[in-house]
Structure formats: structure tokens, C-alpha cells
Amino acid sequence: MNSDQLWEKVLAREESTNGLVYAVCTTGVFCRPSCPSRRPRRENVTFFADAAAAQRAGFRPCRRCRPDSSPPDLNFERVVLACSAQLLAGGTLSVTKLANVARTSERQLHRAFDEVVATTPRAFASAVRVGRARAALRGARRVVDAIYAADFASSRGFYETVGPTLGMAPDAYRRGGADHVLRYTVVDTVAGPAVIAASDAGLCAVHLGVADSAAIARLSNEFPRARVERADEELAGAALAVASLAHGRDAGRELPLDVSATAFQARVWAALRRIPAGETRSYTDVAREIGEPRAARAVARACATNRLALVVPCHRVVRANGQLGGYRWGPELKSALLEAESAECELEARGSVQARRAQVSTPVPDVSHQGHEEEQP
Ligand SMILES: [Zn+2]
Structure with a gap:
């Protein structure tokens, strides 16, 4: 193929070109032909068979089309x-x-x-082992039997990795959470149905995008012998708070929570609850916030193990490059929630401008925002 034909592909922004890249000598950057950036002048362009060849010739990969990453x-x-x-x-x-x-x-x-x-592959492997351990624990006669059945080398490792995911002491989990009553309700939110579950101590799970029947199955599966009871009235307040949260409003800070976590998870979740609606932070930002600047990956893991959608707003943590990153309840929901929050913030900002204008003409103090400030922890 001659260079005129290659140039045609660049002009056409062709998608599949077998690794072909073009480099621009004036900028020192190379791109995929499909790159959305402005086309360079023909005379400044050199073609390379692949990214590695362009890099060897001293060019840098473009940040927009990422020609050095695999599809x-x-x-x-x-x-x-x-x-x-x-x-x-x-x-x-x-x-x-x-x-x-x-x-x-x-x-x-x-x-x-x-x-x-x-x-990470290791975190995934660990999650698989945790799942095995939980399954083993359910049928086990003693906790220690489950520890060996799930290939844990030490009980310490077991208590550290599996313990915090159980929501109760391992032995109580083994007995099937028989002493626990789990109350739940389902509320419709802008993000679809949300299932809210609470123990006597407080809110223990908020799951998004699950149908009613699937929710009961999920809760019964987590706590096999706990009595799972629907309690709409009792949880009406929590339901309202969760629905407002989904709408991008600051609410629910006062809800009591029943979550067990490692010290690290607890710090991460607390930091997440301090991110205001309508704003996002990167995993690194959160890591810095809790004084562990190098723990961005561990922060991402802590977000992934969050059981309390919206209440612990892990959807407000995105990647440093602006990409959404993962979300336990699906990336579509994550982006929908962030959109709802930024729309709500815009409305609120416009509302307060109008309120200020109104104040100029009628000097009545705006009391609607005072309570809001007192809610801050
Ligand atoms: Zn590019």
C-alpha cells in the first residue's frame, strides 16, 4: 500500500487498519487513523506499521485515541x-x-x-476465595472447618479477608444468622428500584436495579436463616432518604448504618460520604484524602465492596483520566446517577441565584438553606 492510500485511511478516519498509526513531526505525537483530532498537514505525516515502530522512532502516543493500548x-x-x-x-x-x-x-x-x-487479578482471586469461604461457612460444623475447606493458610487471613464481608461474626454467619431479623423495603427511584435492608442496628444494604423477588433471594442468600421481612412503614424514612439521594440531593446522613468493615474500608467509606453531590473525586484523590496517597487501587477495591449504594456514594469516585471506572450496580447506573446529580446541582445553583435576586427586592431571610448546613457531620 502506498502512502497516498494510507493517507486516504487517515482522511476517512478508518477504524480497522491493523495497527497502522500515523505520526506528526511537528507535534511528535502519533495517532490511530480513527483519531477524532484535527487532521494534520499531509507533508508532516509519517506512517508506521504499529505503535511500537512509532515509539522506536521517538514519537509519543496521542492521549485521545490511545494508539499504544490494545483495543x-x-x-x-x-x-x-x-x-x-x-x-x-x-x-x-x-x-x-x-x-x-x-x-x-x-x-x-x-x-x-x-x-x-x-x-486486579489478585483482588479478583481473593474475591473468589471469599465467596468459597462464605459458602463453606454456611454448611460447616465449625468455623475452622470452613477455613480449611476454602484453602486459607491461616485463620488470621480468613478473619481479615472474609470476616469483614459477612456483616456479622463468622460463627453467627455459620449458624445462618438465625438471631437476625432483616427488614426490607423497595422504593422506586430515578435510578430504578432500590432495595433497602436494615437490621436492628441500622441500614445494612442498599441494592440498585434489583427486582423485588431478586432482592429477597439476595438477602436470604446472604443471611440464610435470618428472618427477611418486608417492612415498608418502618423503613419509610430510609426509603425517602434513599430516593432523594438518587435524585442528587444531600440526604440520609443521619441514617444509622450497620456495616462491618476493615479499618481501611471504614476510612474510605467515610471519605466518600464527604464528597458533595454533583462532584466527583478520583481514586487517587480519595487515597490522598485518607492519608494513603499510594493506595488508589485499594480505594477502588473498597468502593467495589460497598453494600450501601447511594448512602455511601461510591458512584462519585471516577478514574483520574475522567473515565467512569467500575460500579457494583453497573456502569450505566453510575453515569445516570452522576448526570442526575449534576442536573440537580445546576438547578439548585440557579435556584439560589433567583433566591438572592428575590432577596434584593424583598429582604426576607432565606431560611430554607439553614437546616441544610446543620446536617453536615
Ligand atoms: Zn490521536
């Missing part, structure tokens, strides 16, 4: 392959083995996990 669908496939293998193996495969299964390098596998599921 996301390829990464998706790698992650699906790796996750399936890991599930089959019960979370025991090393990252090296996983990379072999996914036919890629360990480094690329890490990037793929980060891009597709916003976690």
Missing part, C-alpha cells in the same frame, strides 16, 4: 478468559498462570483487569 474488546476477552479460569480453580491460580490462560503477559493482564473491571 478494549481484546482486553475484555482476556479478562473473561482469566475470570472463568479463576472461578473454576476456586481462586487458587497465580497471576502467571492466569496470564497464560488469557494468552497475554502479566503486565497486560493487569492493564486489562484495570480497564475492564477496575480491579
Whole structure:
């Protein structure tokens, strides 16, 4: 193919060009032909068969079209392959083995996990083992039997990784949470139905986008012998707060919470609750906020284990590059929630401008915002 034909592909912003990139000598940057940026002048362009060749010639990859990263669908496939293998193996495969299964390098596998599921291969393996441990715990005669059945080398490791996910002491979980009554209600929100569950101590789960029947199944599965009771009236206040939260309004700070967490998760979740509606933070921002500037990945994991959608607003944490990042209840919901919040904030801002204008003409103090400030913890 001659360079005129290649140039045609650039002008046409062609999608599939087999790795072909073009470099611009005036900017030192190279792009995919499909890059949405402005077309350079023909005489400043050099073509390369792939990104590696362009990089060897001293060009930098463009930040918009990311010509140096592999297409996301390829990464998706790698992650699906790796996750399936890991599930089959019960979370025991090393990252090296996983990379072999996914036919890629360990480094690329890490990037793929980060891009597709916003976690690491190790964190995924650990989640699989936690799932196994919980299942083992349910039928076990003693907690220690479950620890061995799930391949935990020490009970300390078990208590540290599995314990915080149970919502109760491991032995109570083993007995099926028989002493617990779980009350729940379902409320319609702008983000679809939300299932709200509370123990005697407080709110213990808010799940989005689950139908009523699936919600009961989920709760019964988590707490097999807990009595799961519908309690619409009792939880009406909480339901209202959750619905307002979904609408982008600050509410629900006063709701008592019943969540067990590691010290780290607790710090992350507390930091998330301080992010105002309508704003977002990156995982790194949150890591800095809690005084662990290098723990961005651990922050992402803590977000992924959040059980209290909206109440602990993990949807307000996005990637530093502006991408949405993962969300336990689905990325579509995450973006819908963020949109609702920014729209609500805009309305509020306009409302307060109008209120200020109104104040100029009629000097009546605006009391509607005073209570709001007192709500801050
Ligand atoms: Zn580009």
C-alpha cells in the first residue's frame, strides 16, 4: 500500500487498519487513523506499521485515541478468559498462570483487569476465595472447618479477608444468622428500584436495579436463616432518604448504618460520604484524602465492596483520566446517577441565584438553606 492510500485511511478516519498509526513531526505525537483530532498537514505525516515502530522512532502516543493500548474488546476477552479460569480453580491460580490462560503477559493482564473491571487479578482471586469461604461457612460444623475447606493458610487471613464481608461474626454467619431479623423495603427511584435492608442496628444494604423477588433471594442468600421481612412503614424514612439521594440531593446522613468493615474500608467509606453531590473525586484523590496517597487501587477495591449504594456514594469516585471506572450496580447506573446529580446541582445553583435576586427586592431571610448546613457531620 502506498502512502497516498494510507493517507486516504487517515482522511476517512478508518477504524480497522491493523495497527497502522500515523505520526506528526511537528507535534511528535502519533495517532490511530480513527483519531477524532484535527487532521494534520499531509507533508508532516509519517506512517508506521504499529505503535511500537512509532515509539522506536521517538514519537509519543496521542492521549485521545490511545494508539499504544490494545483495543478494549481484546482486553475484555482476556479478562473473561482469566475470570472463568479463576472461578473454576476456586481462586487458587497465580497471576502467571492466569496470564497464560488469557494468552497475554502479566503486565497486560493487569492493564486489562484495570480497564475492564477496575480491579486486579489478585483482588479478583481473593474475591473468589471469599465467596468459597462464605459458602463453606454456611454448611460447616465449625468455623475452622470452613477455613480449611476454602484453602486459607491461616485463620488470621480468613478473619481479615472474609470476616469483614459477612456483616456479622463468622460463627453467627455459620449458624445462618438465625438471631437476625432483616427488614426490607423497595422504593422506586430515578435510578430504578432500590432495595433497602436494615437490621436492628441500622441500614445494612442498599441494592440498585434489583427486582423485588431478586432482592429477597439476595438477602436470604446472604443471611440464610435470618428472618427477611418486608417492612415498608418502618423503613419509610430510609426509603425517602434513599430516593432523594438518587435524585442528587444531600440526604440520609443521619441514617444509622450497620456495616462491618476493615479499618481501611471504614476510612474510605467515610471519605466518600464527604464528597458533595454533583462532584466527583478520583481514586487517587480519595487515597490522598485518607492519608494513603499510594493506595488508589485499594480505594477502588473498597468502593467495589460497598453494600450501601447511594448512602455511601461510591458512584462519585471516577478514574483520574475522567473515565467512569467500575460500579457494583453497573456502569450505566453510575453515569445516570452522576448526570442526575449534576442536573440537580445546576438547578439548585440557579435556584439560589433567583433566591438572592428575590432577596434584593424583598429582604426576607432565606431560611430554607439553614437546616441544610446543620446536617453536615
Ligand atoms: Zn490521536
